Amino acid sequence: xxxxxxxxxxxxxxxxxxxxxxxxxxxxxxxxxxxxxxxxxxxxxxxxxxxxxxxxxxxxxxxxxxxxxxxxxxxxxxxxxxxxxxxxxxxxxxxxxxxxxxxxxxxxxxxxxxxxxxxxxxxxxxxxxxxxxxxxxxxxxxxxxxxxxxxxxxxxxxxxxxxxxxxxxxxxxxxxxxxxxxxxxxxxxxxxxxxxxxxxxxxxxxxxxxxxxxxxxxxxxxxxxxxxxxxxxxxxxxxxxxxxxxxxxxxxxxxxxxxxxxxxxxxxxxxxxxxxxxxxxxxxxxxxxxxxxxxxxxxxxxxxxxxxxx
Amino acid sequence: xxxxxxxxxxxxxxxxxxxxxxxxxxxxxxxxxxxxxxxxxxxxxxxxxxxxxxxxxxxxxxxxxxxxxxxxxxxxxxxxxxxxxxxxxxxxxxxxxxxxxxxxxxxxxxxxxxxxxxxxxxxxxxxxxxxxxxxxxxxxxxxxxxxxxxxxxxxxxxxxxxxxxxxxxxxxxxxxxxxxxxxxxxxxxxxxxxxxxxxxxxxxxxxxxxxxxxxxxxxxxxxxxxxxxxxxxxxxxxxxxxxxxxxxxxxxxxxxxxxxxxxxxxxxxxxxxxxxxxxxxxxxxxxxxxxxxxxxxxxxxxxxxxxxxx
Numbered sequence: 001x002x003x004x005x006x007x008x009x010x011x012x013x014x015x016x017x018x019x020x021x022x023x024x025x026x027x028x029x030x031x032x033x034x035x036x037x038x039x040x041x042x043x044x045x046x047x048x049x050x051x052x053x054x055x056x057x058x059x060x061x062x063x064x065x066x067x068x069x070x071x072x073x074x075x076x077x078x079x080x081x082x083x084x085x086x087x088x089x090x091x092x093x094x095x096x097x098x099x100x101x102x103x104x105x106x107x108x109x110x111x112x113x114x115x116x117x118x119x120x121x122x123x124x125x126x127x128x129x130x131x132x133x134x135x136x137x138x139x140x141x142x143x144x145x146x147x148x149x150x151x152x153x154x155x156x157x158x159x160x161x162x163x164x165x166x167x168x169x170x171x172x173x174x175x176x177x178x179x180x181x182x183x184x185x186x187x188x189x190x191x192x193x194x195x196x197x198x199x200x201x202x203x204x205x206x207x208x209x210x211x212x213x214x215x216x217x218x219x220x221x222x223x224x225x226x227x228x229x230x231x232x233x234x235x236x237x238x239x240x241x242x243x244x245x246x247x248x249x250x251x252x253x254x255x256x257x258x259x260x261x262x263x264x265x266x267x268x269x270x271x272x273x274x275x276x277x278x279x280x281x282x283x284x285x286x287x288x289x290x291x292x293x294x295x296x297x298x299x300x301x302x303x304x305x306x307x308x309x310x
Numbered sequence: 311x312x313x314x315x316x317x318x319x320x321x322x323x324x325x326x327x328x329x330x331x332x333x334x335x336x337x338x339x340x341x342x343x344x345x346x347x348x349x350x351x352x353x354x355x356x357x358x359x360x361x362x363x364x365x366x367x368x369x370x371x372x373x374x375x376x377x378x379x380x381x382x383x384x385x386x387x388x389x390x391x392x393x394x395x396x397x398x399x400x401x402x403x404x405x406x407x408x409x410x411x412x413x414x415x416x417x418x419x420x421x422x423x424x425x426x427x428x429x430x431x432x433x434x435x436x437x438x439x440x441x442x443x444x445x446x447x448x449x450x451x452x453x454x455x456x457x458x459x460x461x462x463x464x465x466x467x468x469x470x471x472x473x474x475x476x477x478x479x480x481x482x483x484x485x486x487x488x489x490x491x492x493x494x495x496x497x498x499x500x501x502x503x504x505x506x507x508x509x510x511x512x513x514x515x516x517x518x519x520x521x522x523x524x525x526x527x528x529x530x531x532x533x534x535x536x537x538x539x540x541x542x543x544x545x546x547x548x549x550x551x552x553x554x555x556x557x558x559x560x561x562x563x564x565x566x567x568x569x570x571x572x573x574x575x576x577x578x579x580x581x582x583x584x585x586x587x588x589x590x591x592x593x594x595x596x597x598x599x600x601x602x603x604x605x606x607x608x609x610x611x612x613x614x615x616x617x618x619x620x
Contacts, residue, residue: 082594130464146456147387151456153594153595154564157592157595158560158562159562160595164559164560165555177593245475246474246475249471250470250471251461252462252464252468253463282467284384284470285465287465288464
């Protein structure tokens with residue numbers, strides 16, 4: 001065995017890569033995700049693309065340890081995808097289906113959990129075995145790794161930390177139909193929502209009044225010492241710190257690795273959260289480290305490859 | 311190998327038992343916990359008691375798989391006790407120390423986690439592998455089991471679910487020095503606290519005005535349809551449901567097993583919580599089952615024995 005493939009299936013593109021067994025990325029590429037007809041072409045497109053790459057690089061099947069695949073939806077330990085709305089998929093098992101198409105071992109897991117595994121293998125969490133990855137993107141995702149293994153959960157809903165309930169007084173609905181979930185405050189959308197509320201509630205001067213309010217604009221303003229933006233960061237930080245304190249009371253990780261689009265703002269996203277984490281966390285869990293994710297959009301293909309080798 | 315010993319070390323007594331390898335309890339007994347001199351006699355007392363029992367029952371060392379031991383404090387995966395305040399212990403490792411005294415394999419873990427393992431093996435969670443045990447006693451403890459293995463956490467603080475922060479407006483301090491922990495509402499002490507507040511805040515008639523307010527008295531009054539007691543149960547249920555929903559968003563267990571002194575009131579302790587769990591839980595985690603623990607005070611010796619066999 002010399003190589004392993006990693007596949008990260010998103011709603012618009014499928015990211016793919018192959019690695020040597022030490023985890024060095026040799027090549028990566030993308031194909032479009034064909035979600036029409038309930039996404040029935042997605043797995044065969046992936047199989048064709050992998051076969052084409054193997055031909056291009058003269059890789060023999062006997063040299064490939066297998067293919068790992070991350071899917072945006074709940075996945076149980078045996079690789080059963082319960083549903084993947086953004087792909088048009090109902091219940092299916094890529095371990096079997098893609099495995100047959102390629103005649104190679106295939107391992108499937110949830111995309112957020114796979115990204116967590118990637119960050120543990122070659123990213124911000126390298127060297128740790130008890131780690132929680134937190135993805136601050138359009139939503140808030142999580143991947144909880146204990147003893148080097150991702151917690152999938154009995155319905156593939158392990159690590160759904162964005163839906164920890166934190167606010168009884170929330171009137172707006174979360175994507176999950178709940179009210180007051182962590183995701184409503186700590187995602188990119190959540191930060192914009194907090195900012196717009198603050199802007200509407202006061203006449204305080206702010207650079208945020210001058211252009212489109214985005215999560216990036218908020219963090220840029222925080223760095224420029226804009227008072228209102230700093231208030232927004234405080235609200236974000238208190239909810240996120242409280243949520244991660246709850247995660248710590250359950251899993252007591254050594255390290256949190258913070259990734260996703262929001263984390264591109266840098267360590268400032270940790271600085272405004274950590275004091276609240278320390279305020280709300282159980283004493284025995286307070287010394288958790290916080291670092292930024294390192295692999296960006298490649299975390300998924302790294303982690304998918306690691307799934308096969310784990 | 312024919313037998314395995316299980317030891318549950320408490321602040322006043324050490325519970326001990328031995329089992330066949332299928333988990334049938336053959337005999338159990340107790341010895342006092344000698345906490346004086348920083349608890350330096352506890353492990354040698356245990357060793358002597360096990361040796362005496364082996365002599366009494368003509369058990370040969372070669373017939374014993376080992377000794378499991380549950381300790382009231384944080385314990386890491388290698389059996390290191392970080393501290394056990396109620397025993398007078400600082401950092402120590404009973405795997406090594408008791409192992410030397412007995413010349414047998416010894417495995418140590420946190421007492422709540424060990425009790426969880428016992429309930430999974432032979433109690434309310436039999437047949438399940440992704441399980442959370444919740445102990446509603448003087449405090450609120452937890453044991454999170456994933457794939458049949460207890461999550462100890464990097465500092466032995468895995469499953470400290472009683473210290474999930476739930477209430478920003480709490481003025482009283484929790485035992486952990488935090489404010490608004492689950493334990494402040496769902497423990498026996500917490501229920502009494504809620505009841506006393508309700509009694510002081512209104513003139514509503516209640517049987518709770520007639521005697522000592524204990525958790526048992528509250529649940530008896532709930533069963534007798536006492537309105538004020540039902541309000542107390544509602545407050546307890548909302549906090550516990552919210553806390554367990556957070557646990558479910560992290561670990562997505564198949565089943566919660568509810569034990570501890572408070573649970574002696576019966577399924578009523580689940581009935582007042584479950585609607586709130588369903589209100590606050592992420593959809594993919596809502597179908598978790600809830601059952602009562604079955605082993606009572608013996609859960610610890612069962613789980614300690616299972617530690618050795620796991």
